Each structure stands twice: as C-alpha cells, then as structure tokens.
Amino acid sequence: MAKGRLDPADWTAFRQEAHRMLDAALDKMAGAEEGRVWTPLPDPLKDALAAPVPRAGLGPAGAAERLRALMPYGVGNTHPRFWGWVHGAGSPGNLLPEIAASAINANLGGRDHGGVHVERAVVRWCAELMGFPPDSGGLIVSGTSMATIIALKAARGRALGTQTRQEGVGAARLTGYCAAQAHSCVARAFDMLGLGSEALRRAPVDGDFRMDTAALEAAIAQDRAEGFTPFLVVGTAGAVNTGAIDPLADLAAIAASEGLWFHVDGAFGATARLSPALAPLLAGMERADSLAFDFHKWLQVTYDAGCVLVRDRQAQLDAFSERPDYLAPATRGLAAGDFWPVDYGPELSRSYRALKVYAHLLEHGADALGAVIENNCRQARLLAELVAQAPDLEPLCPVSLNILCFRFTGGSEAAHDAVNAEISVRLQESGLAVLSTTRIHGRLALRVNITNHRTRDGDLHLLVEEVRKIGATLLAEGFHAAAP
Incomplete structure (x- = not known):
C-alpha cells in the first residue's frame, strides 16, 4: 500500500483473501452443529495476544491468518447445545449486512x-x-x-x-x-x-x-x-x-x-x-x-x-x-x-x-422468527417433562417461557450444591453442552436457557442422560467440594 494510505496495493490479492475469509466464516456457520460447544483458548494463542503492539503490519494475508486462528474459540453460542446464558445463536444471513x-x-x-x-x-x-x-x-x-x-x-x-x-x-x-x-x-x-x-x-x-x-x-x-x-x-x-x-x-x-x-x-x-x-x-x-x-x-x-x-x-x-x-x-x-x-x-x-x-x-420475516421462539418454549416444556420423569432430577421452577432450573438430587442433600456446580463445569469442559448455574430459593440449580434455533429435541434427551451420568460418576467417586 502507498505510504500514508491504507487501501490495498493489490486489490485482486485482497479480494482473494476476503473470499477466503468469507469461506472460512461460512464453513464455521455451516458446521455450527458439530464438534465441541466451548473450547478454551490455547496457551500459545494467549501468549501471542500478550505480544507488544505491532509497529510493522502483517498485511491482509497475515492479519487474516490470525483471525482464522481465533475463529474456533468463541463463547459457543452458535452451537445447538449452548444453553448457559441468554445468547442468541446468530444466523448466516447476518454476514451480508455486516x-x-x-x-x-x-x-x-x-x-x-x-x-x-x-x-x-x-x-x-x-x-x-x-x-x-x-x-x-x-x-x-x-x-x-x-x-x-x-x-x-x-x-x-x-x-x-x-x-x-x-x-x-x-x-x-x-x-x-x-x-x-x-x-x-x-x-x-x-x-x-x-x-x-x-x-x-x-x-x-x-x-x-x-x-x-x-x-x-x-x-x-x-x-x-x-x-x-x-x-x-x-x-x-x-x-x-x-x-x-x-x-x-x-x-x-x-x-x-x-x-x-x-x-x-x-x-x-x-x-x-x-x-x-x-x-x-x-x-x-x-x-x-x-x-x-x-x-x-x-x-x-x-x-x-x-x-x-x-x-x-x-x-x-x-x-x-x-x-x-x-x-x-x-x-x-x-x-x-x-x-x-x-x-x-x-x-x-x-x-x-x-x-x-x-x-x-x-x-x-417476523412470523418465522416468532415460530423459532414458540419452538424453543415447547422444547423447554419437553425438558421439564424429561426432568420430571427422572428419579434423580428435580425441577426448581415452573417453565414460564424458555428457561428451566433443575438439579441432580442423588446423594446427600448437603452435597447437592457442590455436585450440581461440578456437573455444570464438567459439561462445559467436556465440550458436550454449556449450562449455567443460579440459585432458586437458596439452592444451587442447573439453568437451561433455550434461545437457540439450532437446538433439536434429541439434544435435550442427551442433556438429561449426561447430567444423570455425570452425577452418578461423582457419587461413585465420592466427590466433595474443595475447601474454600
């Protein structure tokens, strides 16, 4: 690029790089239902982000390479099993107006x-x-x-x-x-x-x-x-x-x-x-x-x-x-x-x-967006039914819209808060699902918020199975909360 200007010196090369970035973004969104929900940022990338401010630029290709390297490490809310916080999942069409x-x-x-x-x-x-x-x-x-x-x-x-x-x-x-x-x-x-x-x-x-x-x-x-x-x-x-x-x-x-x-x-x-x-x-x-x-x-x-x-x-x-x-x-x-x-x-x-x-x-159109919302609320009611049917799970609030708070009840009452907190973390770290926790009437709850248009009913069945499986594993391990 010419000194004092920021436009590309080679527009053809820049156009090709932009197309590669667009393809990478589309690939990520097309594969949103696959793989892990959340993946922590690796230490090498953290170290790279701790580097001093660059005095000489990397150029479009070098900058694009760094961007592509960061794309797998978001919050995870584009994945159908992200239910931790009230985050939308986005949609591919949003790339165009951006x-x-x-x-x-x-x-x-x-x-x-x-x-x-x-x-x-x-x-x-x-x-x-x-x-x-x-x-x-x-x-x-x-x-x-x-x-x-x-x-x-x-x-x-x-x-x-x-x-x-x-x-x-x-x-x-x-x-x-x-x-x-x-x-x-x-x-x-x-x-x-x-x-x-x-x-x-x-x-x-x-x-x-x-x-x-x-x-x-x-x-x-x-x-x-x-x-x-x-x-x-x-x-x-x-x-x-x-x-x-x-x-x-x-x-x-x-x-x-x-x-x-x-x-x-x-x-x-x-x-x-x-x-x-x-x-x-x-x-x-x-x-x-x-x-x-x-x-x-x-x-x-x-x-x-x-x-x-x-x-x-x-x-x-x-x-x-x-x-x-x-x-x-x-x-x-x-x-x-x-x-x-x-x-x-x-x-x-x-x-x-x-x-x-x-x-x-x-x-x-507004009607299609309303249908997504209606389906998420139906899924929350479905999850409530699955929880009610499980002998070692307990709902802690009624389903008003799209949120259910529940918890694993195996083991002693005194350990329930610690066990449920650990279930949430293990689900996140495994990459299988993201839940959050909250307190309902003083009791720690697993909180599932469904605002994801990619969530399928089978994901909810899998969630209940995994919560029960992790809970049973923790009891078999004799899990107890670490001292503060």
Whole structure:
C-alpha cells in the first residue's frame, strides 16, 4: 500500500483473501452443529495476544491468518447445545449486512443519509410488533442495558423536569420499583443516572416468580408517607433466572393510577410477542411508557443490537437533544433531516446496527422468527417433562417461557450444591453442552436457557442422560467440594 494510505496495493490479492475469509466464516456457520460447544483458548494463542503492539503490519494475508486462528474459540453460542446464558445463536444471513455496513462505514449519529432512514424504519417496525404507537420514539442500541439507561433518563426528566440536565437531581428523593427477580441493569441505570441503586425498591415475588402487586402498592404508599417521590415501575417480561413474566397488565394499571412511568425490561421475553400463541402472556406490555429489548437474543441477530421504544417521543427528545454548533440542523444538504439519533440517546458516534436488523427481518420475516421462539418454549416444556420423569432430577421452577432450573438430587442433600456446580463445569469442559448455574430459593440449580434455533429435541434427551451420568460418576467417586 502507498505510504500514508491504507487501501490495498493489490486489490485482486485482497479480494482473494476476503473470499477466503468469507469461506472460512461460512464453513464455521455451516458446521455450527458439530464438534465441541466451548473450547478454551490455547496457551500459545494467549501468549501471542500478550505480544507488544505491532509497529510493522502483517498485511491482509497475515492479519487474516490470525483471525482464522481465533475463529474456533468463541463463547459457543452458535452451537445447538449452548444453553448457559441468554445468547442468541446468530444466523448466516447476518454476514451480508455486516459486510455491507463495513463497506458503507456510516456514522449513525445523524445527517441525512440512508442509514438514518433505515434506522427510522426499523424503529417503526419495532413499534408495530410491540404494540406501540407508530410515532413512538426509539433507537437501535447496543443492548437492553443501554436501552434501560435511555428510557429511565426520559422517565427521570418527566418526574423532575428538564432542568435536571443542568442542575442535577439535587435533593430529590426519587424511588422506583421492580421485582426481586429483575435484571441488574435496572439498578445499574439508577446508579449511572445519579439516583443511587438503593432508590430502586425490589418487591417480593409469588410462587411463580412474578412481582407481588400488593407488596408493590404497599411500598409505594410507604415511600410517599416517608417523603419520597415514587416515579417508576419496572415490569420484567422474561426474568433472567426463570423466564417469569410479571403481571404486566396489573403493573400498567398501578402505574397509571399512581402517576408513575411504566417501563418494561423485555430483554428476551418481549420478543415472544411475535408468536401468536405466546403473545397473550405479555398482555399489558403495549401500555408501557418505554420498552427495552434485544435483537441479539431470541431474534438471532448477531451481536450487538438492542432497541429502546419510548411512547412519548418528545420525552425522549427532551432527555437528550442538545446540538453543538458543528451539528446545527439545516434544511438542505447532508446536515438536513428531521431525525438525528444523537437527539434521542447519549452516543454521538454510532455504528450501523440497524442495517443487520433490517436485513434479518427482510430475510426471515417476523412470523418465522416468532415460530423459532414458540419452538424453543415447547422444547423447554419437553425438558421439564424429561426432568420430571427422572428419579434423580428435580425441577426448581415452573417453565414460564424458555428457561428451566433443575438439579441432580442423588446423594446427600448437603452435597447437592457442590455436585450440581461440578456437573455444570464438567459439561462445559467436556465440550458436550454449556449450562449455567443460579440459585432458586437458596439452592444451587442447573439453568437451561433455550434461545437457540439450532437446538433439536434429541439434544435435550442427551442433556438429561449426561447430567444423570455425570452425577452418578461423582457419587461413585465420592466427590466433595474443595475447601474454600
């Protein structure tokens, strides 16, 4: 390449290298159902990554070789037996918009170009799918964590006024409410917005892990009596531990009667609305003031891509809009356009995430994506049946959507936590499957989350067999947890 430029000196050779990389990526995705689920990064590659910054480049071929060497060592979520965390499996079609987006290299902060119009279309589609008004505010963001910050900042602005952008929250004593099973990103948002995580009250849950609405109303009344200012109720559509869905219609009614902003954390569960059979479980979500959810989970878009919807577009605009002189709006030219994403969120520089979401919806359609979600929920119920039939396995929560928590019960009760933790690790290290663990009523559980469109029913039968086999092996070995 010429000095001072970064384009290839030989475009033909670069094109050939790019085709080799594309073939390697397609080979990886075509073989996603084969081999190990998770493979640790080998020490030689770790050592190579510890090398000093290169002062002289390797060129396209040398860089591509390094990239291909890393391809086998991901999290494992493309494999059909990855069930550890709520990660989508991706799809081969996502490669194409990622290539196109890289070639366009657009900043989606604003200006009048194709990417902004694509994002606006995707936000409008999302509003339609989620039952929000067509003129709702919204953005395509990195994920639900960022979406939650945006939504809650709009809620804070409505409660305290836009002057808080200059003056801060001062002595205001705002309080918000969520279920004990709500995701930690809500508390993190309270922290980052200057409200303090202790201002988020966690209401207890019922036997199905749904927010106790009577406890919620009592907490609101108590805070008002003590001089606090309740401003927010957060409902969860798919709790990360159990998949439970809070009584969203009841929460919407309480928020309306109390004059509170109603936000729904629907990171993965909100997308169940795309299934006609599952949509009734989310009744009331369409009444929310804001909604956060991800495309990179159950909708199978590659990382990262999420969405925030805000019913009152002006409230979102009031929370963020403030153009410096160099971004002043215009009526003509590239600086024109009546939708600049920078006015609706904290990022000035933003990637072209909307393009892969747009392409994904065009390729598959909402109905096919809903069918994947519906099938995963059926598979979770199947797994629950297999667990219930096994004499040495015990379910620890009901199946609300796509998550089952259970455990191996062989041996003494005192050893159950340690045995189940070891089962999870041995499954991961064997490469056969990836589960995670959590605690349900204080007991350590094996947690299976099915958000993978490649999972087959036979994989679940194999899982139950292997959990029981490893558990029996541990008992025969006289396994006990190592001292802390």
